């Protein structure tokens with residue numbers, strides 16, 4: 273036995289030595305810097321592919337786990353095969369080049385993974401509503417028995433708010449539908465859609481919980497009230513403005529979600545062309561003069577005003593805004609909110625602001641003669657003034673100001689630029705497809721010498737909530753008030769008649785032209801152009 277062991281021992285030692293030499297060699301290979309980087313890169317690529325498999329809507333849930341495991345072993349082979357198949361299918365459907373479809377699919381894959389990760393992070397973090405006093409909704413409702421009774425309602429309120437954030441809504445509208453039910457609607461990309469119907473009792477409780485967290489009086493159901501609250505989700509903070517008023521069959525509530533990105537968005541982000549940005553920036557950098565933005569309700573006037581403010585160095589130029597209500601929080605800016613009900617009007621606030629002598633003044637909206645005159649006088653006396661006017665086009669903005677009672681001389685010396693604008697919904701980048709145009713459409717486009725090969729139409733997918741559109745882009749008509757026009761305004765009596773007759777048509781035609789450029793580029797669709805501009 274002993275002999276046997278002694279005979280085997282040298283062999284064992286040899287094997288152990290071989291093994292340790294091999295593992296050292298393997299370790300040396302793995303630690304080799306280039307190989308190590310490649311190894312880590314490969315590992316990350318595999319993990320990315322697994323994430324893509326999990327986010328891919330085309331793979332049934334049942335196959336996702338085995339496909340993920342397979343990908344861990346085979347690397348990016350499976351995702352590549354799937355992407356190539358999808359690209360071939362897409363290129364056949366759209367009669368486009370295979371390479372173009374392939375690039376589109378690959379880009380889509382990156383967006384898929386990113387979107388699923390963001391959604392995961394947002395879903396992971398619980399939403400918490402916080403009132404003006406800093407108390408959370410849970411704290412306001414207290415603990416113990418009372419809280420347990422209310423827990424369902426508080427969850428429902430938080431779900432409604434979280435859904436609105438997730439769907440990129442700008443407003444949540446809660447209205448009584450009839451005596452027994454309420455509807456909850458969201459405004460997304462400017463259009464309202466119904467998302468829920470609730471029975472009277474739970475909905476009243478939801479309304480009360482929103483009013484409580486917004487610091488409003490829940491006993492008052494008829495007279496209009498205003499309030500505000502915040503929502504925290506992970507690191508993100510969202511601000512909300514609430515307005516309540518009595519309505520037929522109950523009480524209505526509208527909740528505006530303030531634009532979180534307004535303090536960072538630029539004119540190009542909004543969709544303006546480099547040429548348009550150049551014209552606007554030239555006027556914005558002047559020390560004085562007025563810039564007027566016009567368009568109907570919901571045409572993004574305030575957003576453009578904020579983007580212009582972002583083009584200004586607000587550390588150097590003292591900036592004050594007068595708004596009703598404040599629609600986004602801007603750093604390094606004094607934002608004053610008017611309250612006509614408490615007799616704090618635009619005109620009064622503006623007068624006191626001008627006395628403080630800031631460099632840049634933003635007036636939320638011109639509604640009356642006094643505001644128009646004060647703003648134009650400020651623009652004339654060394655302040656850069658920006659404001660909005662509710663009207664259809666640039667020409668009618670000038671006529672409207674004159675109709676308000678502003679003198680042509682004041683207008684010509686104060687006004688520098690009029691921007692007329694509209695918002696068009698952008699086609700969803702994930703499901704848009706080449707448009708099938710009718711023969712009459714093609715004939716019409718040919719007549720106007722418009723290149724129609726790039727025109728796209730909306731599809732349907734989960735990313736855009738089956739609407740075919742995702743976010744919006746601005747189209748605008750710029751009317752710089754140059755020295756010739758200034759003289760015409762004061763001296764030429766026929767100029768106003770010309771503006772009335774021709775100006776509006778020209779402005780509309782220009783808006784249409786700018787929008788058509790975006791249709792041809794596949795950014796928006798023909799039907800969206802027709803809906804917004806006509």
Ligand SMILES: [Zn+2]
Pocket residue numbers: 700701702703704731732733734735736737738739740741
């Ligand atoms: Zn889509």
